[in-house]
Amino acid sequence: MHKERLDRFARHMVLPEIGGAGQLALSNAHVVLVGLGGIGSPALQYLAGAGIGRLTLIDDDKVDATNLQRQTIYAERDIGHGKTVAAQRWVSNFDAKLNIAISDLRVTRDNAPELVRGASLVLDGCDNFATRLAVSDACVAEGVPLVSGAVGRFQGQVAAFAGHLTGQSCYRCFVGDAFDADDCDSCAEDGMLGAMAGWVGTFAALQAVRVLLQGVSSLGDPQWGKLHLLDGLKPEMRTMTIAKDPECRGCG
Ligand SMILES: [Zn+2]
Numbered sequence: 001m002h003k004e005r006l007d008r009f010a011r012h013m014v015l016p017e018i019g020g021a022g023q024l025a026l027s028n029a030h031v032v033l034v035g036l037g038g039i040g041s042p043a044l045q046y047l048a049g050a051g052i053g054r055l056t057l058i059d060d061d062k063v064d065a066t067n068l069q070r071q072t073i074y075a076e077r078d079i080g081h082g083k084t085v086a087a088q089r090w091v092s093n094f095d096a097k098l099n100i101a102i103s104d105l106r107v108t109r110d111n112a113p114e115l116v117r118g119a120s121l122v123l124d125g126c127d128n129f130a131t132r133l134a135v136s137d138a139c140v141a142e143g144v145p146l147v148s149g150a151v152g153r154f155q156g157q158v159a160a161f162a163g164h165l166t167g168q169s170c171y172r173c174f175v176g177d178a179f180d181a182d183d184c185d186s187c188a189e190d191g192m193l194g195a196m197a198g199w200v201g202t203f204a205a206l207q208a209v210r211v212l213l214q215g216v217s218s219l220g221d222p223q224w225g226k227l228h229l230l231d232g233l234k235p236e237m238r239t240m241t242i243a244k245d246p247e248c249r250g251c252g
Pocket of ligand 1: 163169170171172173174244245248249250251252
C-alpha cells in the first residue's frame, strides 16, 4: 500500500482486531449495495471510508426533497437526479481511488443473480420485500454473503446471512414467502426519524466489515443468522437467531 493510503487507513490498521492484513482485505473487497436510501447512504459513507476497493451501487430511484432528511450523501443540487449518479459523484469526491460501478435497474428475480455475482458481500438496505427476497435468493444461488438492514419508525433490524452454507439460514427463512409480491414503500406512510436510519446503516456497515474480515483478523466473526433488533425509542438492542427452515424455497 502507498504511504498516502497507509495514512488514510492508519486508525484502522492500528486496531489489533483489523491490522494491516484486515485493511488489505477491505481494499480487495467488492461490496454490492442494493438501495441508496436512508440505510444505503450512511452505509456507503462508512464502507467507502473503510476503503472497500470496489463498490457496485444499485438503485432505480431519483433523489427527492423528502429524502434529504436522512439520505446523507445527497444535497439539494441532487434533487431530480438519479441516486446512482449522485452517489457515484459523492464517492468520487470522497476517494477517487475506489472503483465504482452503478446500475439504475430495478432489481428483479431475473436480473438479481447477475448483479450480485462474484461479490464479496451484498448489503441490502432497499425499501421493499419483493426486492429483498429476490436479492436474498440470488445471494444463496451465487454463494454471496448478505447483510440485510431494514428500518421503520423507530425500529431497525440488521442481520448477516450465508444461506449458501450448510446449516445457515437465509433472509427468506426469516420472512417466509408471503411478501414476494409486496412492492410497497411503507416508509412513505409511516415516517422515520432520520438518525434511526443512520443507526441501522452504520451498524449494517459494521456487520459488513465483520463478514469481510472473516479468516483474516479477529474482528472477522460474521455472526451468520443473528438478527439484531434496534429500538430507538427505549433505546435498546436485542439479538435473536434465525434458524434455517429446511423447507425454505431460497436455501432449503
Ligand atoms: Zn432460507
